[in-house]
Structures are given as structure tokens and as C-alpha cells.
Amino acid sequence: MADHSGFDAHSRSEALFARAQELLPGGVSSPVRAFRHVGGAPVFLSKGKGAHVVDEDGRSYVDYCLAWGPLILGHAHPAVVEAVTKAAVDGLAFGTCHRFEQQLGELVLQAFPYADRVRFVVSGTEAVLTAVRLARAHTGRRLLLKFSGCYHGHVDALMVKAGSGVVTQGLAESAGVTERTAQDTLVAPLHDLDALRAVFAAHGDDIAGVILEPLPANNGLLIQSTQWLQALRQLTRAHGALLIFDEVITGFRFGFCGHARQVDVEPDLTTLGKIVGGGLPVGAIVGPRAILERLAPLGPVYQAGTMAGNPVALAAGIATLTELRRGDAYRTLETLGARLQERAAQRGLRMARVGSLFWPYLDDDAAAVPVRAEDISARAVARFRAAYRGWLDRGVYLPPSAYEVGFLSAAHEPAHVDTLVDVLADVLAMTP
Numbered sequence: 001m002a003d004h005s006g007f008d009a010h011s012r013s014e015a016l017f018a019r020a021q022e023l024l025p026g027g028v029s030s031p032v033r034a035f036r037h038v039g040g041a042p043v044f045l046s047k048g049k050g051a052h053v054v055d056e057d058g059r060s061y062v063d064y065c066l067a068w069g070p071l072i073l074g075h076a077h078p079a080v081v082e083a084v085t086k087a088a089v090d091g092l093a094f095g096t097c098h099r100f101e102q103q104l105g106e107l108v109l110q111a112f113p114y115a116d117r118v119r120f121v122v123s124g125t126e127a128v129l130t131a132v133r134l135a136r137a138h139t140g141r142r143l144l145l146k147f148s149g150c151y152h153g154h155v156d157a158l159m160v161k162a163g164s165g166v167v168t169q170g171l172a173e174s175a176g177v178t179e180r181t182a183q184d185t186l187v188a189p190l191h192d193l194d195a196l197r198a199v200f201a202a203h204g205d206d207i208a209g210v211i212l213e214p215l216p217a218n219n220g221l222l223i224q225s226t227q228w229l230q231a232l233r234q235l236t237r238a239h240g241a242l243l244i245f246d247e248v249i250t251g252f253r254f255g256f257c258g259h260a261r262q263v264d265v266e267p268d269l270t271t272l273g274k275i276v277g278g279g280l281p282v283g284a285i286v287g288p289r290a291i292l293e294r295l296a297p298l299g300p301v302y303q304a305g306t307m308a309g310n311p312v313a314l315a316a317g318i319a320t321l322t323e324l325r326r327g328d329a330y331r332t333l334e335t336l337g338a339r340l341q342e343r344a345a346q347r348g349l350r351m352a353r354v355g356s357l358f359w360p361y362l363d364d365d366a367a368a369v370p371v372r373a374e375d376i377s378a379r380a381v382a383r384f385r386a387a388y389r390g391w392l393d394r395g396v397y398l399p400p401s402a403y404e405v406g407f408l409s410a411a412h413e414p415a416h417v418d419t420l421v422d423v424l425a426d427v428l429a430m431t432p
């Protein structure tokens with residue numbers, strides 16, 4: 001186990017962060033990286049290989065954040081690096097059609113048999129933005145329904161939060177999102193069938209699309225029942241609203257498919273990101289021809305991108321999915337995940353876990369791990385924040401927020417899982 005204790009432990013990271021703050025707002029390119037939730041300077045990483053990362057001070061960590069999910073094969077997997085290197089040598093970008101689009105397209109559509117078209121974009125946010133536009137164009141309706149606790153990127157229409165009622169017209173969650181935009185989005189709680197029925201009874205015929213993470217993983221890991229997901233499918237069908245599964249985190253995570261297949265619910269559209277790009281910027285919208293062919297140039301829904309389908313990025317996606325399709329990685333990941341859950345239970349740690357996704361829930365007083373964002377206790381959050389730097393000092397790199405899930409990769413080993421549990425538990429035992 002690495003010993004990272006000592007006052008000067010992150011001195012270069014601190015110096016770099018001080019300078020970064022003079023150049024970038026908050027010193028970052030994306031807010032959660034600033035470590036505000038856990039305090040202290042963020043760790044500046046300089047290298048990653050397999051399950052390990054090294055920071056600018058030369059300290060190594062076992063990484064359970066994995067670039068927030070894309071690196072399911074671990075850092076710098078040889079097949080992915082080789083594919084990217086080859087593609088880069090042949091040209092970084094063309095802005096034209098090229099054969100990698102077909103190769104990745106075939107791989108993606110194999111995994112989503114309900115769909116027969118895919119459009120590649122650059123990020124999960126962009127995939128969601130396009131799916132929402134398609135849902136509105138396809139139905140000719142205005143309203144969207146989302147669930148509190150689900151995150152779908154920083155799309156205006158989805159940067160909304162619930163008001164005080166059970167089902168509410170959205171309120172802007174970010175400055176710069178107009179009230180009008182927010183009002184076109186309805187917000188309901190997860191895992192609440194009565195709320196769902198109420199929203200469809202009141203607005204069902206005006207709802208263009210319902211979007212959710214079928215396994216919400218942006219406010220902890222909020223495991224939904226299959227029954228609730230199936231009821232949502234029935235209601236959307238009955239009212240002619242499209243069901244959009246945002247599988248940016250879950251797509252290709254538990255098997256060569258979406259989480260949709262695991263819960264036996266077929267959405268109308270799926271959004272992908274993260275794993276589909278194997279660590280480089282790729283997002284995708286997947287669905288049936290009747291909906292996807294509303295996109296330009298065939299249809300009236302405009303969507304475009306200079307970097308969409310970039311060959312180097314797609315090469316990383318092709319190499320990653322080709323490796324995943326063999327199936328060994330998923331078996332490894334499930335074995336590791338099961339071990340994590342078992343060891344955590346032995347050390348008295350609460351842990352929500354599906355496959356290689358995990359979420360330590362640090363409230364011993366709670367009766368169960370929550371399934372709704374509203375039920376996450378202040379105690380669970382406070383304990384995470386208090387312990388985080390202690391974990392870091394012992395070489396465990398988790399996402400720096402109590403609301404984020406942890407990830408395992410196929411490059412992790414059983415010993416990494418055991419160390420993770422021991423470090424989590426040992427530091428917590430010393431944390432007031």
C-alpha cells in the first residue's frame with residue numbers, strides 16, 4: 001500500500017493548481033475536478049497504466065475513477081493505444097466519411113438489436129441534446145419528463161431541478177437557463193409509481209420524451225426496480241411519448257449491451273458516451289430508422305459536428321468494443337464486483353453495487369441504501385468528505401464526491417479490491 005502521508009504530499013499538484021486558477025475558471029475544465037466537495041487541491045495526474053495512475057509528485061494510486069467511466073479496460077490498454085496510434089499516423093481528422101464509422105456502427109448496433117441506426121457525436125451531452133431534439137420532432141410535442149437524481153449532461157432543457165411538489169414543472173438549476181426552457185421540463189422522483197401515473201394523467205399527451213438513466217449513477221447508485229422501469233415503458237407507450245434511456249454510464253458496462261437488456265425494457269432511443277469512445281471523445285444516439293432518419297441530411301432535425309466521428313476517437317472505440325465483445329472482461333468485472341461487495345459487507349461497509357459500478361454509502365444508521373436522490377443522508381455525505389483525503393493519502397483514488405460512483409476496470413485485480421475495502425474501512429474507523 002502506498003504511503004502518501006506527510007504535509008508536502010501534493011506539493012506539485014498544489015503549485016500547478018494555483019497557476020491553473022489564474023488561467024481557467026476554478027482551475028479546471030469541468031467543475032467536479034476542482035475537489036471542492038472534499039477540500040484541498042486536486043491531484044494532477046500525469047500517467048496511467050492498467051489500474052494505476054501517477055501524479056505530478058510521482059505518487060501512485062489505484063484508480064477507481066477511471067476518467068469517470070470510459071476506461072473499462074484500464075488505462076492505456078495496449079490494443080487501444082495501438083489502434084489510436086495507427087489511426088493518428090494516418091491522419092488526425094478528415095471531416096469526411098471514413099470506414100471507421102461503419103466499423104464502430106456495426107459494433108454498436110450489434111449490442112442494441114432494437115436499433116438499426118446510430119449517429120456519432122463527441123460527448124454524452126451532445127448525444128442527449130440530439131435525442132431530445134429528435135423526440136420533440138418525432139412527436140411534435142413540447143414537454144420532457146426527467147427524474148430528480150438523474151444527470152444527463154449540461155443540456156439547457158435538462159439542467160432543471162424539482163420544485164417542492166412531488167411532480168413539478170422544472171426550475172432552472174443553472175444560471176443562464178431561462179425559466180421558459182426549464183418549464184418545458186417536468187421533474188418526477190425516481191422509483192415512485194404513483195408520481196409517474198400522476199404526471200401522465202396530467203400531461204401525458206403533451207410529453208414528447210421521458211429521459212432517464214435506467215440505472216441512475218450520478219447521485220450515488222440508485223438501483224431502480226425492473227417493475228418500475230417496465231411501468232414507465234407501458235405509460236410512455238400508452239401516451240405516445242418516446243422513452244430515452246441515457247446509457248452514457250451504463251452502456252457496454254455490464255455486458256455487450258445496454259442496461260436496457262438486463263432489465264428487459266426496450267427504449268425508443270439510447271444515448272451513449274464514455275465506454276463507446278474507449279477514453280477518447282465519442283458519444284452516440286442509437287435508435288430505429290424511423291426516428292434516426294429524421295436527422296439531417298435525410299430529415300428536418302439539424303445536428304452536425306466538425307469533430308463528430310473523428311477517426312482517432314472512433315479507433316479507440318472500435319478497439320475497446322472489440323475487446324469487450326470477447327466477453328472475458330465482463331466476467332472479470334463481475335467477479336471483482338462481487339468480491340468487493342462481499343468484502344465490504346465483512347468489514348461492515350454499506351455498498352450499492354451492480355457489476356463493476358459501486359457506491360459506498362456511509363450512513364450506518366440508515367435502514368437501507370437509498371434508491372432516490374432525496375433520501376441520501378447528510379451523514380453519508382459528511383463521512384465521505386471527512387475521509388476522502390485519508391483514502392487518497394493511502395493510495396486510493398476515488399471520484400472526489402460522495403455523489404459519484406466508483407468504477408472497476410478489467411485491469412484491476414482481486415488484491416486491489418481487498419485494499420480498497422481495507423483502506424475505506426480503516427480510514428473511516430479513524431474519522432469522527
Ligand SMILES: Cc1ncc(COP(=O)(O)O)c(C=O)c1O
Nearest residue numbers: 123124125151152153248249273
Ligand atoms: C448519464 C449521463 N449522461 C450524460 C452525461 C454527459 O456526458 P459528457 O460528460 O460526455 O458530456 C453524463 C456524464 O457523466 C452521464 O453520466
